[in-house]
Amino acid sequence: MLVRADRVICPVSDAVYVETMQATDRQTRLATASLLDELSQGICLRTEYERVTMELADFMRSPSGEGSLVSDLAWVRPGMVFGARTPSSPAFDELANRAFQKSAIDHMWAVSFRDLVGPDGDGDLANVMQASASRINEKMVEYAPTIQSFQQAFAAEVSGAIKFFDEKAARDFLASHLSEFSLDDVEKCQSSMQTMLFNVFRLRPELMAKRVPSLYVHAACHAAVRWDKTRKLDGHWLMDIHHASAACGHHHAMFTEKPLRVLMTSGHLRLHEKFGMQVIAEGGEALRYLSDLQSAERAAM
Template identity: 35%
Template sequence: MSIEEHLASPHVSLEQYVKNRTVELGQSIERRTPVYLDTKFWILLRNGALHGGAAGNLLNELRIQVKDGAAFCPISDSTFAEILKQTDISSRRRTAEIVDELSLGISLLTSEQRVATETAHFFFSLMTPDTRLHPLRFLVWTKVGYVLGFVHPQSDLFEKSTQLALQKAFFDEMWQIRLTQIMGLLDTSALEDLSFANTAGRLNAGNAEHSDSIRSFEQAWSHELQGAADLCADKAADVLCDMGKKQGLATPKRGDAAWMKTRNVCANAVFHALKNKPEMRRSLPTLYIDACLHADIRRDKTRKLNGNDIYDFQHASAALGYCGAFFTEAPLRTAISRLRPKLADEFSCRVISDVEEALEFTCTLKNDAL
């Protein structure tokens, strides 16, 4: 829409406008199977476009399925960052071109945004079971222009109504932008370190500090679930307080003793759900999957995390939580398959590391869309 058209509908807030477009996007892809490719497979497809072979055959079949409306291959903020790490500009552009074609310009929300969305949806569902909510699967998608999160321009130079119209018009433009355009605009030399080495180092130090308390996967799993529950507790407390305000109730200020009590109750509720209620894990997939994978690392006290592991875990939580298939490297597939309970089965996601097997699976997708 043009700025003039947005000026004519000032009653729709920016937050609601973004949510409406997000839900529309989720509804538009409901009949497609999301097939998540980690960076290894995107590079394989890029090379397959040049040299053919098994990867070329997989690329051709994915193109058919996307064109026929049976599938799409979304990216995530982790995919975006790893593509940016490619130093050869020509190769990076060719990768981005294939992503634009197969992803339909669609990305999952960032991991942090998904956790916030899942947490809010989970507690709204618990506290207002009779309220008709949008399914979670409609709320986690965005376009590649917002792969790193929603940012809206602001200026004190405009009246509120004009700024709102400008923000909506800017959103419309970013909603249509392609990954190749973004890559052409970015100065990758000015970006911060994308290796996750510091994050891995901090996690290794923390794991070492508490290693004596971990004697089994079950112990590591329970510890990680507690950490996951604590991670989303602030957001959960804010959600409950906001619900109370809308009902005219007096609610505590953030950080007050009463707010902290609410926060702790929320953390306990999430921990109980993740540990003891398998049917509720699908409501909090990002937290749960990430916790399971970190627990798998912690049970092996000789294993140290590296930056690539962080990317792998982020790929896995995005793919297993919201996609029908995950094409990835063999070590990550092995890690996912050895976990108990099996993550791929819990979330109905096919995990594949072999190109020929990926091709065989992709050929079946046309039947799923009928």
């Protein structure tokens, strides 16, 4: 009712789509996709990789800015849930390629989540995520003696995360400032920018939470798990961290499970306060939150 009244919208992230499409039964996946279409009204959040690279580019363009402008550009359609790409063919000239790309964008813009459901399910996500979690746990154990505080754990996670500022990001940055540059210039730019970003994250974490929220939340959640010596990552936790990264900075409320809510709202994180976002894990509380919105909608009519 709230969605139909344009009072609420529930955007779908790449993490949500991947996790909800794990059912092997096609009819179940079709029903789930239809629900995603209904609640999201065809609004999709850009992939985590796209958001991070956009946030970093925005920060590099204007380091002194107060807040990120990326949120206004973070929304695409279901056909682009795995990335907003434009095709090209070497067989076409420039004009034909432009027409080809426009047609492809127009087509993907009209695709729904239900249209994306294939004949076969891919139930291997759990195994992939668990294998990744096992590798991370091994590294956490190896480096645990060197981590003496949450701040150290956060710095270590940021050190790995800033590799998002890769060779392409360095080329894009140089292209916006120079008419020509060499491979050596790209390598020097990449290295110096990664160092600068690491230091800003370390010294001004609150600023970077506002300017680069996707990367900040990703690093902060991993750091919280790393600092809790009794906790080990598993595949489910890895997916939950992707959900947290998608929620913060782009949504007013997040409905999730209790363990993720506790991680996000307690200890050193307190992401609900940093991002002014409700994080709700109890069904009754979620219904009260929605009922309050519905009451406000009726009062405004």
